[in-house]
Amino acid sequence: MDLIAHDGDGRWPDALTVIEQIRDRQLAISQNAIVRLSYELVAGAVLISLLLAFGLYLLRLLQQEEQLRQMLQASEQELREERDHVQRYLDITHVMIVVVGADQRIQRINQQGCELLDYPMEELVGKNWFDHCIPETIREEIRALFVKLIAGELYLSHDLDGIDEIENEVQLRSGEQRLIAWRNGLLWDSNGQVVGVISSGQDITESRLIEKTIRESNESLKKRVVERTHALEKANRSLIEQQQRLYILKELAEQANTATHFREVLERAISLICSHFNWPVGHAFIRSDAHEVLLTAPVWYLSDPERYQDFQQHSDQILFPRHIGIVGQVMAAGSPQWFDDLADRPDFLRRDAIRLNNLRSGLFCPIIIKGQVGSLLEFFTPTEQRFNADIAEFMAQAATLLGVVAEAITDKAELRKLALFAQESSSILIVTDRNERIEWVNPGFTAVTGYALEEVIGKNPGELLQGPESDPEVIKQMRTALYVADKIEVELINYRKSGEKFWVAINIQPIRNAAGEVEKFISIQQDVTARKAIEEALRSKEEEMRSIVENVVDGIICIDETGIVRSFNPAAEHIFGYQADAIIGCNISLLMPEPHRGRHGSYLKRYTDTNQSSGVMGNTVEVMAVRQDGSSVPLEVAVNEYWMRGQRLFTGILRDITERKRITAELERAKTEAEHASRAKSAFLATMSHEIRTPMNGVIGMIELLRQSDLDAQQVEAVNIIRESAFSLLNIIEDILDFSKIEADKLSLEYMAVPLAQVTEGVALTLAPVATKKGVLITVYVDPQLPSCVLSDQTRLRQILYNLVGNAVKFSSGRPAQPGRVSLRAELAGWEAEKAMVRFQIADNGIGIEPHILTQLFQPFTQAESSTTAALAAPDWAFRSAPGWSP
Structure with missing residues (x-):
């Protein structure tokens, strides 16, 4: 107790x-x-x-x-x-x-x-x-x-x-x-x-509470001290790293003034980055606009040249297509990408070399120059290194800076041209510091405003040029954009030195340094006073436009939110038989058949309460209407809502489509008859191809027997020609049979596991000798994200790809001044219900297809031009078979 x-x-x-x-x-x-x-x-x-x-x-x-x-x-x-x-x-x-x-x-x-x-x-x-x-x-x-x-x-x-x-x-x-x-x-x-x-x-109630409070306070204080100590240590380490990285960025930025060639900048960048992160291997690619490849530049950093010499030599001997493998993936992403275990990645072309040199992980960093990847840096390390957000951010900054430096080196002449343009331009150009104080204006500024350069140096443009009629809301927008260092485009009334007001279209852009800090603002202004006068004149024409509306062919009816007709133009009088004064003031439902006549009020109320329409608002739809005499008329109606003086109104534009409906019905009948004729033709083609193939097999058999008999050289050559011609004819018959099956919807597909990479590369390999003979280069890209196999009809897929690539080769050859190029790509287009959607793309630099012929691509086969038929002799079924079958 x-x-x-x-x-x-x-x-x-x-x-x-x-x-x-x-x-x-x-x-x-x-x-x-x-x-x-x-x-x-x-x-x-x-x-x-x-x-x-x-x-x-x-x-x-x-x-x-x-x-x-x-x-x-x-x-x-x-x-x-x-x-x-x-x-x-x-x-x-x-x-x-x-x-x-x-x-x-x-x-x-x-x-x-x-x-x-x-x-x-x-x-x-x-x-x-x-x-x-x-x-x-x-x-x-x-x-x-x-x-x-x-x-x-x-x-x-x-x-x-x-x-x-x-x-x-x-x-x-x-x-x-x-x-x-x-x-x-x-x-x-x-x-x-x-x-x-x-x-x-x-x-001891109070004393225990005090002790508990003191104990908790001490524990909290101790915890905060520990946390603060750790935070300070971490911040100190981070500060040192940031200082080192800022030094690297500073060094790279200075290259814009000291380097004469971008290669010098790359060498300095790779050396600094490898030393900072302790990466033993660094290398740079340079984009080749003449070929679809990246060229290895003689820019290397090797911490141990003897150890990594084999890897360097292997890399220098390989062509790197810009759209294939890891290189293609990085160029498509446009941002630094880190990869672990490169030796195990099938899309890394140098996996054997990297394994032999005991390298493991790599960073690939694209450099964007004038909107496209102009260079690519790669770094390798033998250990698995954590690639965190700080490294990613720094490398992105370095890549951006290198792109800026590259542009600075290559665009110095352009800058001189721009300076000359700014000096001679009639537009207003204003350069301010980051505190919005004027540093420079061009002669165009003086010509428009009347102020000389020495009068405005150090002054705020807004305080100098804005006046009582300058819109305060627009000024507020400009100040907000300048405060957050964002670009802005506005129109505003400014005042000349004489006090005369004028309209200007203002475009303000922040100028940042290599560290991303805003150093200046450039304002480009156009005097749009004349344009504003024109706009005012256009507004004064609104009444005239209303009178024009009264004379359009389409009916125009305006109602309020209760459905009462407010206006009824002459075209609407012609469509419905009502005079405007007889229908204005009545409910629009008078022109509707049942059941819409009785429900129209609820339709309007639901829309005005919830803004949810039944599909009519903002769309063009077909409806039936009732004339004054009780007859029905089909209409094409577009309804839109607008506000006038605080009141919600609805405008409907109506067109009588009675004649169009009649023509459409006749076209449907013609289409049905044409489809019957097409099916009859397909049945005939199927029967014909089957009947011809039977004797052809007999002919081919007899040819084979003839080849096995004793023949002299001339006879053997003749028999071979007969045999090739027979097989060509048999292939044509097979194509005709497939085409007839497609049109008769009787083509059956055999679904089996198809190795996409093998099929795609096999088509290219099969056509490679022909392409080489014709002076055509075939490149192949297989998306590494594709599944290894898909369920499809391998025979039909290979046939379509063979026909399309063969066509591309034929139509890209025969031009000695320009070598032919054909690209075959198999890419993952997406996933639908756990099924891979594969897109095959064949491109060439051949003679092309006229725009008016493009609409006939998937129609029954005809040659684009007879001259092309004579020159290239390229009948093909691929386009006709592709729409009816999707692998």
């Missing part, structure tokens, strides 16, 4: 016990004397005659008894005084004192305890301490400790098993709980039995 312990010296509790024991002994002595006296009196009555000699003795005994009684009364008085003294001692202490008997009831409590518990003493003494003053949540736990203490199962000591000191809550009269720190002492009777516990307690 949470009884409070004594203070340790035990003086006043032992004195009280001694006093009570003395009183008990005196009472016992007095009672024994009285008993003995009674026996003696009885004996004396019997033997009075014999014991007269003892009378004096008895008298002395009575005197002793009186003395003992007086002593007893004195002892009781002393005991009462001692108890009063003890109670006063208890009351004047600054701690709570409570004595709990073995029966768990309060025997004594001091005034401090009563005040703490908010009870008068008479309400506490005799009450069960645990039931009355201990919170219910811990009551039984504390009671069990008290019971064990009384039973001698626990001891008052500082050992682990002792409860000399304990802390627990007590419950006040109000229900509030306070935390008390107790010191406990046992009370014994004269027989050495534990009869209770005396405890002293001190309210």
Whole structure:
């Protein structure tokens, strides 16, 4: 239990016990004397005659008894005084004192305890301490400790098993709980039995809260100190890295003024970057505009030239197509790309060389020059290095800066031309510093505004040129854009030196340095006063335009948001048979058939409430309308909404399409008849090709027998020509049969696993000898993201690719002055429902196709020009078969 312990010296509790024991002994002595006296009196009555000699003795005994009684009364008085003294001692202490008997009831409590518990003493003494003053949540736990203490199962000591000191809550009269720190002492009777516990307690509720607050504050402070220390260390490391990287960027920026060739810049850049990141190998490519490849530049950084010499030589011997492999992927991305385990990537052309040189990871960084990749840097390392956002950002900055330097080196002459243009231009050119103070203006500025250069240096253009009619909202936009260093285009009224106002179209661009900081602003302004005058004149023509609307062929009807007709032009009168004055003011539903006539009001209300239309608003649709005579008329209607003077209005433009409907119906009938004729033709072609193929097989068989007979050389050559012609004719028949199947929708496809790379490269390899003979270069690109196999018809796919690439080769040859080039690409176009969509693209630099012929690509076959047929003899079925089949 949470009884409070004594203070340790035990003086006043032992004195009280001694006093009570003395009183008990005196009472016992007095009672024994009285008993003995009674026996003696009885004996004396019997033997009075014999014991007269003892009378004096008895008298002395009575005197002793009186003395003992007086002593007893004195002892009781002393005991009462001692108890009063003890109670006063208890009351004047600054701690709570409570004595709990073995029966768990309060025997004594001091005034401090009563005040703490908010009870008068008479309400506490005799009450069960645990039931009355201990919170219910811990009551039984504390009671069990008290019971064990009384039973001698626990001891008052500082050992682990002792409860000399304990802390627990007590419950006040109000229900509030306070935390008390107790010191406990046992009370014994004269027989050495534990009869209770005396405890002293001190309210430590506030002190514990303060300690907890201080402890939490210390822990928080310690944690913040540790975190701040780590942050400072990290910031210091980051600062050092940033300083090193800023040095690199500064060095590269200075190359714009010192380097005479971009190759010198690349050499310096690769050396600095490799040294900074401890990358052992660095290299640069340069774009070749004459070929679809990147050329390896003689720009290398090798930390160990002897170790990496083989890798350098292997790289210098390879042509790198700009659209294939990792190089193509990086050039398409246009940003730095990091790759781990390059030796395991099939799209890395030098994987064997990189494995032999014990290199593992690589960074590829494209340099954008004038909007396209003009160079490519690559770096390699033998270890797997973490490529984080900081490195990516730095490399992107370095690449951007290198692009700027390259442009600066190659465009110095252009800059001189631009400077001359700025000097001679009639447009207004203003250059300001980043604080918007004028540094330079061109003569065009002086000509328009009247201010000379020396008059405006150091001044703010807005304060100089803006006036009372300058739009404050536009000025606010300009100030916001300049504050965030963004470009802006606006139109504004400015004022000349003479006070005359004029309109200008303003284009402001921030100029940044290599670190990306804004150094200047360039403002290019055009005097658009004349244009504004024209616009004003155009606005004055609006009334004239309204009168024109009244004479258009299409009907124009305007209604308000309740459906009431507000205007009805003459064309609408002609369509519906109503006069404008008869229909204006009526509901537009009068012109609609049921059920739309009864529902039109709800349509309008739903749109005005939710802005959700049934598909008519903003679109051109076909509807049926009702004329005044009750007849129906088909219309093409376009409805749009606009606001005028705060009121929502709707305008409908209507066109009578009765004649068009009739023509469309006739065209549909003609189309149906043509389709019947086409199916008949396809059936005929299928039958014909089948009937011809049967005897052709016999002819081919007989030719084979003839080849096996004894023939001279001239006969063998003739038979071979006959055999090739027969097979060519058989192929044509097969194509005719396939074409007829396609048109008859009877072509069946065989779906099987098709290795796309093998098929694509196989077509190129098959046609390579023919292309080489004709002086045509075939390049192949297979997207590394393509699945290795897809389900398709391999025969049809190969046939289509063969025909298309063969056509490209034929139409790209025969021009000695310009070598032919054919590109075959297989790329992943996307995924639909977990199915790969593959796009095959064949491009060539041949004679091309006239624009008016392009619409016939997927129509039944005809040669574009008869001259082409005679020159190239290239009949082909690929375009006709492709639309009916998608691999």
